[in-house]
Every structure is written in C-alpha cells, then in structure tokens.
Amino acid sequence: MRFFYIIGLSTLWLVALLKPDTSQATHVRAGEITTRRLPGTSLTYLITLTAYYDEQKGHDAADAASSVPFCFGDGTSLEVQRSGRVYINGRTSSVNSYTVIHTYVGPGAYTIGATIVNRNEGTINLPPPGGSDDISFYVSTTILINAALQVNSTPVMLNPPLDSARVGQKFCHNPAAFDADGDSLAYRLSRPQLGIPNSCRSQFIPVYQDPTRYSTSREDGSSPSTFTIDAKTGDLCWDAPGQVGQFNFAFIIEEWRNGVLIGEITRDMQIIVVDQPNKRPLIAGTELCVEAGTLIQQPIQATDPDGQPVIITAYGGPFNINSDGKPLPPDLQIAPEFARLINGGVALPQPATATFSWQTNCNHARKEPYDITLKVNDVPPGRGTASLVSFATLRIRVYAPAVKNLTAKPTATASGRAIQLNWNPYSCGQITSSGGLPDTTKLIIYRKEGCTTYNPDVCTTGLPASLGYQKIAELPYTATAYIDTSALKRGISYSYRIVARNPGIGDNGGLSVASTEACLELPLLAPVMTQVTVDSTHTQRGQITVRWTRPLGLQPGELGAPYQYRLQRASGLNGSSFSPIATINTSIQPGLADTVYVDRGSPTAALNTTDSAYRYRVEFYYTNANGQLTRLDVTDPASSVRLAANPAQRSITLSWQANTPWSNDNQRHDVYRSRSGPGGPFNKIAEVSVQGAPTYTFTDTGTDSFVADGNTSRSLSADSSYCYRVMTRGQYADSKLASLGVLLNYSQLICATPTDTTRPCAPMLGLDSLDCASLSNESLCGQSSFTNKLRWRLTTSADCDPNVVSYKVYYGRYEQDKPSELVSIPAPTLSFDHVNLTTVSGCYFVTAVSRSGVESLPSNRVCNDACPLLVLPNVFTPNGDGKNDLFEPLKCPRFVESVALVVYNRYGSKVYEGSSARLSWNGKSSDGSDLPSGLYYYQVSVGYSLLDRDAPAQVLKGWVQILREGVSMR
Template structure:
C-alpha cells in the first residue's frame, strides 16, 4: 500500500532520527529525492470551465519513486492520481528521472485559481537551502477562467530544469518558453518554497524555503562579456550566473507570467536545480542575429554559428514554437542555418522566440553549453489604399485593395489634415499618435471602402484630408499590420478667406470680407447663381446663431465686401457666405454650400509695467503653428506708444487654432495711454486657396492706471485714551503720485482685511479720494486701494496701511454697588471696547471662589455671588482672562490679577 503524504509525515515524525541515519548509510535508497518541477495547464476546447493539468517532477534516478501525486485546485478541492509516465532524463550526466502526472478538473465558475502541489521531499545536500533533505517541495501555477478569454494554455518550457555549470565559468540557462496562444510572457525570480499553512477550505499556503540564499551570494571570478552577478532577463527568460564560485547542487525558482491585453491571466512556477562542478572545460559561444521584424509571407534564412575556446566539437540545436515547420539544418558542427517560411497565420503582436543551444563535446569531463534567444516579430503586410475622392461637398470616399491576409479581423481608418510624412519601418505597426492622425472609423477586414463624413457632422470644406489604414487581427495573437500608403483628397467649394478689421470705431467700424469662387462644382449646377453674405455678432459659427443678410451678388467674380457702420471697438463679428443656384429655371434658391469665419478680437490690459495681450478667432483656416514647423507662421503685434501717432511693429508670437497670447514688459508708464493691434497669419491645405491669409484685429487702447498712495487717520494711544465706541470708524484718504491726472480715473476700489494673514476683500467702490469705514467693532485692520480707468484697467494695489486697537486694560480698586448710578459695576476703564471675550473669577479673602462669569466682555460685575446674592463689604481678589480683538492671526489672550474693595 503506497504511503500518503500525511502517513509519510507521521512516519518521519516518529522515526526521524533513524530515518536520517538510514539516509546517511544508503543514499541511493533515500525517499527524499525531488530535484525540480513545474505544472502545466490547458483549458478544454469545449468547456472553458474544464482544465487539464500536467505535473512534471524530476527526481533522483533509482531512489524512492512517487507512484501517486495530489494536486490542489485552488477551489477547496483536490485530486490524487497515479503516475502516468516516467522516463530517464537523457542528458547523460545528471542521474535524473522524469515523472508525469495527469489531472482533469472542472471549476464551478469564473475566477482566478492557484493550483498547488506538495512533494515529499527535496534531495539532500542542496547548498543554498538549510537541511534540504527535510524540506518539502512546493509548486504552483495560476489559471484565469473567463468566458471572454476563450481557450487558454499555459506557457510551455522546452528546456529541462536540470542543468550543469563549471566553477568560475559563465553559466547560462534558458527555459525555452513559448506560449501556444501567442500571449506575452515575462519572467521574474521567486524564492523556492515549501509547505506552509492551510486556509479554511484546504488550499495550501506556501512559505519561503528555510535558509534560502540567492545565487548572487555564491560568486566566483567575474568574466567579461556577460552580466555581472546572477541575473534573469524579464523578456527572454535568460538566466546568467557570472560566475559560480562554489561546487555543489543549487536550487532556484522563477515564475513565468502570461499576459493578454495588459492583463495577467496565468503563471507557471518552475523550481530547477543546477549542478556546479570543478572542470577546466570552457563553454562554447553562440553568434546569433539581432532581434528582427519580418512581414508575413517572408522567407527568413539566417546563419547561426558557434565557437569553442578549447576547440572541442560542438553539437547545436534549437527550440521554438515555429520548429517545425521551421528547420535548423547543419552545415557543419559549428554552423547551422535557420529557415522559416512565414505566413499570415504567424501574425501576432508578441515576438516569437527561438532558443539556440550549443554544447561542446570534450574528450573527458563535463559538457558545457551556451544558450541564446532570438526574437522574431511577424507583422502583417500593409494594406494598399487605391483612391480617396469627394463623395459630396462634405464627405470623402476611400477604397482599397482586397487584403492579402484572410485571417485579418478589422480595418482601422485614420485621417489627418494635410500630408504627414510618416514613413513606418518594418517594426512599426499600426499608426502611432506621433504621426498626427485621428481614428475616424473601422470596418470588417473584408470591406474595401469607407465613407468619411466626420460621423455625420460633415468635413470642413476647402481642406485637404489624407488617410491611412491598417489591419488588426483577432485574439489571442492580436497582431497588427504596417500602415498603408497615404492617399489624399481635397473638398473644394466656396470658402471664407479673410475677415479683417480695417477701422476701429463704436459706430463707424469697417471689416473687409473675402471668399473664394467655387471650383469645378459649378459645372454641375444650374445658373443663375447668387452669393449671400450674412453676419452675426460674436465669434460663434454655430448654425443656430442669428445671422443677418448684409450683401448679395449674382456675379461669381464678386468675392470681396467691405462691411461698414460697425461697432468694431466693442464687438467681434462672424460672417457666413452662402452660394445658391437654380434647381431648374428662375431665381437661385437652392443652397449649394456655405462657409463661415470670425473676425479677430483683441483684449489688451496692463499688468503693472507689463503689457498682456490675448486674441481669439474662430476660423476655417489654420492659424496655429509651432517653432518646429518648417516655415512657422508668426502673428505680429503692433504697438503705438504715448505721444506717437504711428503704430510700429513691436514683436511676434506663435498661436493656437483658436487664440494667441503675448506678454512683455514695455515698461508701461503710469497714467499713459497705449494702443495695440494684432495681424494673424493662417494657411489652407487646399492648393486652390491662398497660401497665407492675414487678418487684422481691432485696435485696443489701454493704460497703466496711476497707483494711489493711501493714508489712514492716526490713533493716539496713551493712558488718557478713552474709546468712543463701539461702533468705531476708520477714515481713509489717498492721492495720486505727481504727474497722474485724476480725471483719467473712473473709480477707486477699497480693499480690507481684519488680520495680517487674511485675504483682502473689496468693501467699496468710490469716485472720491476718501472713504469712512464705519460700524466697526474695533479699529484694527489693514487697507489698500486700486484705481480703475475708463478703459476698465485696474491699477496695481496701493501701499497697505494698517491700524491697531488701543488696549489700556485698567480695573478699579474699589466700587460701590449701591444702585445709585455711580460706580455701580466692576468694569475696566475702557469698558467692553476691543474685548472679544472675558472670563472673571472672584475669590474672598479665604480663597473661596464666590463668582465666575463670561457673559459680559466688559465684566460689569455688580458685586454678587453666582446666585445673584449681594456680597458683603470687604476686599476680594480677582483673576480676569481676556481675549482682545487684533490684527495678529494668533489669539491675543492676556490674564490680569488683582484685588478690589466692595463698599455699599
């Protein structure tokens, strides 16, 4: 009867000492024998809840054999099966048996489950583990069950987890991992683990193997040309140990992570063993190509070479998911050729990895190897766009050739205004954001045409639109093609080409409006024709805006109009040109097309000595430009200085599609008047239209208002001060600096804050140069004032003036609470002025408290007890805790102590 895991545990506990003695006497018969292993998984094609698992362990050949194994499925269930298959590892040097156990399990629903195996026990003598012979062997794999994932299979590791190294020689190992579904793989180190605790439903929870030390702690002589220390390449799985410094057996573990669309969907943990021996042999060295990208359908052929520093014969091989049909025939023992005829079925987002292995064959001693991964990405060929033509006045029809790969799923259509200059390489799939395109649609891969009407909103006319497409492929590979060639089309129609302010005035302003003649579309229309020019106030080009007709013409050559008697000083205007023709005969009544554009609106203000300009527009041409453009278009700022009648070019600036800004210290002089305007410069992508259009803003005049100088009435604070309130008041007056004209100021704004750390807030706007701040509970506070001119420009703040309260807290030594109206209460000389709160405590001559009160900020104690009973004549002692109003952000709290005599 075979021993169960629990039975073996009990046996070890009872006979542990004897067992270890027997181990030392007969090592070939030991039951503690596991060297390495991992667990594979595969979902059933007909039932996504059903999984097949393969447990593979590597054990000491000729020792105790595990005839059964138990797998815990992570859902509170487990299964025990018999050994399915065993065979000797044919590497000729490691005395290892391979054991395979097969399981099937159906889960109850979707989720992520961790499958676990506990083996009993590891083989003895592992250098980087403590007493390995008594440590269990713990493996795990993770599966994700999701109906949207479809069928999923775990990564396959093609090279065995038993390997050999020579002391002070660079050791490399690669598991030769690939994913059958084309999912992305990543690798990371993990400490070997043993059985730990168990959760409530019987799932095992591992813990780190006792005494584990990483191989970076067992280094020998460092060799050049390889990573220093112990490393694991997270993309290729390549393990490098530079170099082993201690002879013996070592175990490491790593996890292979499986990703799909940036989602972690599975994990396989491999625990492997490395034998380090003493031998003068040096490992061979492989010479392989660089990682590459190829277009599906390409035949790839490359030579792989190996050299051996000891000139020993070499045996070469390769593993990879493409082998076969790919081949790796030999030319001689140091040269092989990799051949692979790729096809559309090989397209996927993740690269394929082939691992080449070169093993030397010395006449004696150990054989050493070099392994090197080569990554090959198979990309889809570019689709071929054949034509882009206008389908209407606001849409374009694209066509392309039937795509060469029948397994493509989707065609993605991208648009850009104007040519891009994008030139993708073989490794550049899809269309990156940096190319400047926008995704405008997608269709099934079998479709060969697409109508771009901007999702029903229509494309802007008189612009050139350029297109590219690429093919996308389905899960799980999710490959992409290289972008197609670029085709362009121009939507030709009438177009606004200029809206420029010619004269700035509130009543007599003028704007010049220009538009283009229609192109070939005229040949499809019925004369007579007519232009109708419409106008609305503002900068909105929405159709719902209320437009008024300002001009009509039946002459198609009549494309210029100057609009007069406008308020260009205060308003911007939008113009829309419409073209009509006759349906059959008679008057033109059928709308052919329309185009609209706004005038440029400039806002200019003074910020201290700095001029700040902002101008806006809403136009169909492109006013935007950047310094990286081949020929950037700058908007030009013109300025008229005080005392001058002429505008001069002051500076220029780049702008965006809707606005421009400019800020510069002139410097502006207080009280002086300045005027500015801006010329915008824009372009069209339609070769029929002007290459550059220039448009003037209105003239905007502004000034830097004079900064007032503020004063506050003083407060004489001495022992004779007697407050007259509350309420109190502060009298503020100000004047302008010499040379500033008060007649240029429209109004003044007074600002106030109660404390030094408070925010100033506006409390009044006045036209005079004085203000009385009334109904105050205290004098303390700070003020500043600004001046605003008739252009709406507000000056910088004036100086800040502040006032403090005058606090003279003097209490009497005697009072007569006899209700004669004279000296009837105990109160400070200043009464309640400037007192926020007060707490009075009174004690008799024996120290007994007779009164406490907080109701009156001015105290106003009438010589009574807490119950209101009059106290007898005599001397009493007091303590007053007072908080005063003040400017400080910290509370002004003070304590006063003394005595007072009551006399009735």
C-alpha cells in the same frame, strides 16, 4: 506598479516543519504556478502547480506527494490532488502537475501560493543547520483580474528548470516562456522562498546565499563573478560557477499589457555543477521578421569544442509542447500549423545542423515576437561525464501582410466632391485570435495632403507619425472600397494608405505593413474664393465685399451653357448653415475678371459685422443635356477676418483670425488705429510679420512704427477709447493658384479702452488706543459698548496713482487673524469710528483704491488691546436678605469673558466648582446645599477679551468668609 497581496489564513499545514522523516524527505527540486482563465462570464481559472521531484534520492517522498495545499489569495485554500506525473531525464526526475479550478468573486489582485514540505537534500547555497531537505518549498503567482483585460492566461515555461553546469564555464538557462495572448514579458531575479507553517504566508529563505558566493572569477578570468538575468530575453547566466554541487535560485516573469503589469510568476529552479574537462557546446541564435504565410526553414547550427556529438532541442509556443512533453491545452496552441525542429532531439556529428520549420499563417501575426529557446547538449562518451548545455534565442516577428492594389479616383456624391478608394480583398480575414476571441481585424484608412515617396522596410509595421498621416476611417476586413468626402479641397494632392490592425487581446494583435500609396489630385472644377473683406462695421448696416474666380480647370465647351453662380452665406468663423443670398449668371471665358458681390444684408437679415464674422461659398451650375441647371461643384468656404481686443495695462492686445482656403501665414499684416473714435482718421501703426498660427496678435502700447502717414505715437490713456482694424495678406499654397497673387482682406472695426493697474500709495494709519496705566479701578465702569477711532493719511510717490476714490478698512478681532474687509469709505474721508464693540481688542489696516479699481498695498497694521480688571471681596452673607448675598466681583470688572470658580473648605476638600460668563456664587455646595459660615479658600480662572487669542487665563487665589445667622452687610 506593484501588487497588493491578499493573504488568507489556512489550517492545511498541521505538521510542523521538523527534520523530515522517510516519507517526507528530500524530493522537491523546482517548480512554478501557472493560471488560465476559462471562457465564460464568471471569474473562473484553471490553476496548475508544476513541481519537479528528485526521483533518485526522494522517490518514496515523491510517491507520497499525492496532494499539495493551495492558497488562492482570496482567503480560501484547498488541498489539491496530483493530476499528472511524467518521468524525465532518464527517470532521475519527474514533472508533477497539481490542477484545480477556482472561481473568484470579483476583480482584484490575487496571489496564489503553494507549499511543499521538503526540498531535496544537498543544495549548496541553502546551507546547514538542517540542510536544504529541512526547508519547505514555496512558489507563488499573482494575477490581476480586471474586466478591461478580457481573457488572460499567464505565460507557460516550456523548458524544464533542471540543468547541468561545469566549474569555471559560463552557465546560462532560458525558461522558454510563451504567452499565448501575446503579452510583453519581463524578467528579474528573486530569491527562493519557504512557506510559513499553518498560514498562507511565505518568506525568503534566511540562509539563502547568492551563487556568486561560490565563485571568484568569470569564464574569461576576469572578476568578479556575475549572476544576472536579461530583462528582455530571460537568459539567466552565472559567469561562472566555482564549486561542485547542487544550487537553487529563483526569478520572476512579469506579464505586461498596454503598459500595465497584469501578473507575476515566480520560478524556483535547480542546477547541478560538475568539475570535469568537458567543455560546453555552443549554439547560435538569430532574429527573423516574416510576413504571415511565409514558410520558415531556418538552419540552427551548434558546435562542440571537444568535437563530441551534440543534441539540438528547442522550446517555444509554436511547437505546442509543454515542459513535460505533452501537448499544450487547446486554447494555448498554435493553429493550424505548429513548428517542428527537423533533426532535433537526436545526436548529431560535427558540424551539427537542425532546421526550424514553421509554416506561418494569419493566425500567427501579432505585435510581440515569438521567442524560440534553442538548447544544445553535448554527448560525452561514457557514463562518468555530465552533459553540458548552452542556450540561444531564435526571435521571430510575424507581421500581417499589407493590403494590396490600393487605387484612388475622383468621383461625386450628393454632398459634393469625393475620392473613390478600391483595393483587393484582404488576405488575412476570417482568422482566429488568441484567447478564442472573434476576429476583430480592421482596416484603417489614413490620409495626408501631398504625395510621399515613403517605402516601408519589410518589418516596419504601421505608419510613422512623422509622415503626417491622419486616420480618417476604420472598416471591417471584408471591405474593399471606401468613398472619402471629408473636407476635400480642389487643387490639393491627397495621399492614402491602409494599415490592417489584427485581432488580439489589448493591442497585442499588432499592425500590418502599410499598403502602397494611392495619391490623387482633385481637378479645379469649382470657382476659387479670393476675397471676403469688411467694408463697413455696423450692427444693422454692415457691408462685406466678396470675390471669386471662374472654375479654372474648366474649359469652354467642356460643359453646357448657360452657367450660374449661387452665392451662400453663414454666420460665424466656422459657420456651416449656409443660406442663398445671390444668383449670378456667368460665362467661363478665359481671362474673365473676378466676380464681385457686395453683401449689404437684407431688410429681413441685417448684416451685423460688429458682433459676427461671416462665411461665404459659391456653388457652380452648368446646363446638362436635358437643359437643366446641374450643380457641378462648390468652392471651399472663406470667412471674413475677425478682430478682437483685450485691454491691458496702458496697452491693448489685438488678435485676429480667419477661416479661409488660402493661408495668411508667413505674411505681413497691417494694423490701423484711430485715436478719434470709429469715424477716424485711421493711421497705419504697424506691419506685423505673422508666422503659422490660427490666431495672430499684436500689442499696441501707443507707438506708431509706420510714420509715412504721420507719427501718432504717444502713451495710451485709460481715459480714452481707441479703434482698430487689420488688413491681412494671404496666398494659396497650391502652385496652380499662385497666379491669383496676394489676397487682401480687412477686418471689422473694434474699439477698446486700456486699463491702468498702477497702485495708489499705501496710507499711513493711526488708532486712538487705551492707556491701561492711566486707568483707575473705576474707569469704564459699567460700559459694555466701545468704539475704536481710526485716522489715516495718504502717502504720495511718483510711482503711485494719485487718483484715489475710496479707502478700504480691514479688521481682525485677534492679532493672529488675517484681517478681512470691514467697510469702504469714499474719498476724501480719512477717518472711521468702529462702534458697538464688546471689546477694544483688534487689529486694523487700510488700503487705497484708485479710479481704475486698483487697490494699494496695505497700510501699517495697528492694534488695540483691552485693559483687564477683576477685584474680589473677602466676605459675603448669603442669608437671603438681598444684600451681599453673592460672592461676585466688586464693581467695575473690565473685559471679562469667562470665569471658572473652585472653592475648598479649611480642610482642603473641594466643596464647589462652576464656570460662567460672570462670577456669581451663592454660597452653596456643588450639590445645592448651603455651606456653613466659615472661612473658605478659592481659585478663580478669568478669561479676558484680549488681543491675543491664546492668552492664558488669569488665576486669582484667596480666601472668602461666609457669614450667615442674622448678619447683614451694608
């Protein structure tokens, strides 16, 4: 993703960037712009430029930098006053803050830029002419304002962008970027920029040179030298500087949320390279992963090859300290406990150890890790040796604790079977999320069939998708119980786990470690469905046989008798509107055979097995202590097998499905066919091995692969109807129901006729066309209506369908046109007269159509073209006597569509111009006055109704004489 930058012009820079005078010169070393959206509904931001000034050579200029012009990216700009100045590094540099509040009118991407007139002098890779102090300093930050992003603050950089390096040694810097919202950060190199005077625009500094230009090899002696930044950690490394001096370079920090780039910050930084025998110190980083509430006491060790004392410091959001040493704004601070570096910031002898100490709590849990930038300075003796630095990263992942003591037990509700879940109150409730948002911690309940031995690692949050858990509920963190009633099956083990989703902007809050498993199997206290098979297919008198077992998990004497089954039925494979159809009293003695019920419908509710599947379930009732029949449980519903047929080319594709508590997968299903209609006989033609799928299929091409009951193989005809039924085999997956064996069920009957998509052969077409060469000038004289006569014959081939029932004639007026259907001619007619045409021009082809409605390929394409003709006279007498008063074509012009006439007098002056569908000039000029007798020259452009749409007009040039004054032409 890339932002579209919105640039606004400004008049703030009125002074050209000339060689600076004393008050302007040599002070800016580094800087960046950060933003923070303020709470409320308006799009109001607190915008801060942090600039680092050279207080050694540019103190006066730094004093004078009391304000800086800002451009806000929305066409507005403002001179912003300095709001703070803090001296660092022994007062050799200062951190200057320029803060302004700005409100944007609407969503969009905005680039905020600021220009300071002069950099400090002596930057090696910003070479003369003029030098670096003749170049302005420009940094920018881009923000994306979008309602879906909620409150957002850009990351802040807590490590100042000023460091020292040594010639020949690898140098690294880390900005210690901290994003309070927990957004993902990515880093990439850029180049320093300068501001363009009198505008809000900028450009990369043309004379900028990559730092590797000033080195030839790396610290280990290999080559070439490298200058890189780690996209993940932000470690910017130059391996290795090769020249003493001051260098500037720039990099960009990208801010990402939910896979969307929402902002970019450019930091322009400076380092000083020295040449001395001092070697840089070394410091080690590591990664930690802790549960919120853990007290971190992490030793930080540093060494110095020269044996000198070292100073260990650390930067990061958990310290609540900004790059100028002041506290972060309250809404960016870690609360309530912030981190400390014990023994940090003081000179330590070898071996040196400081301790990173942080009492974490629920507020700190988030998806993204906290990066703590560790820095070590050596402390060389005397004033002549520069202190060198090294960096490392302590990466800390703080995850929310798991929900504790999850349990599950069976229970009952008004809707039937259920499982009761209970757990301890969640320990990370009532916390404050980043950005001051209200607590949105949720407990997500997951379920799967079957128990699992999964034990997550301490830093593995959430549940891997590979485990097969499905989300079934989302509850507030205050909940401690949940009743699951959703589609639970008897005899199935259900595994439950809970994951907490913590508050945060977007998905930055992260997930907790999953709870321990609670796994439970519901006892079999309901009957078990074993068959729903279609006996008879009819729209009014259908018949289905239904079977079920007694409650297998219930023993005699456990519940009071008498007992009762109540059979219910619903329409459709997924029907849920069950109605009672039978009540059956029963006993529950072991070994009792299945209960069988034959459903024939009723006079008021016919069983239409032709058009519908049916679904059944059985309620089981016992007698309670008060002598009342009480429902104990209900079976899982089971539907009849529904068969569908899809005719195809000389074949029929069958598909069938059922919605049952048993599985029909990985079984052999039988397909039966009748060639004599629904009355049979039916022969088994295939045994289909089906795999896991909601819908099973088989394509019948006429072959009979099961010949034990007779071989009925022969091709399917488009003139015949074929009837089918399918028998499925199924089995319960639960091992406790394996004794029920293989369950057999028949579908309804269905009949279908295959199609035949074989094409007829293409016809051969002929056309009676004009022979222009044989026409005289008077041929077709006065004729305005024409006829094209088409004749064709049908070609034959063994691969073509000879059963042609009609022909389609296609016509296109121009040869460039794609012909469209003109008329359909019933067979056996083999001709067509296309009448009432204004021109014979046009193209045709013919197709044949079979009895099955299949159209042949087009015939050969034939075209007819017009024979154009236009002859003009060379004299006319426009004297009003009604004879030869007009300059018009001689008799019998042919196929003229348009005429354009231009007339010139003998001096070459145009006297008339006009156009029309036919030429008819009355001898008047363009202004309507009579032209005198005399000789005139003309040019006529004639458009004809030809076959070529783009045919050029015919141009006729000649002369004509006008005779007036009593002259009559007969």
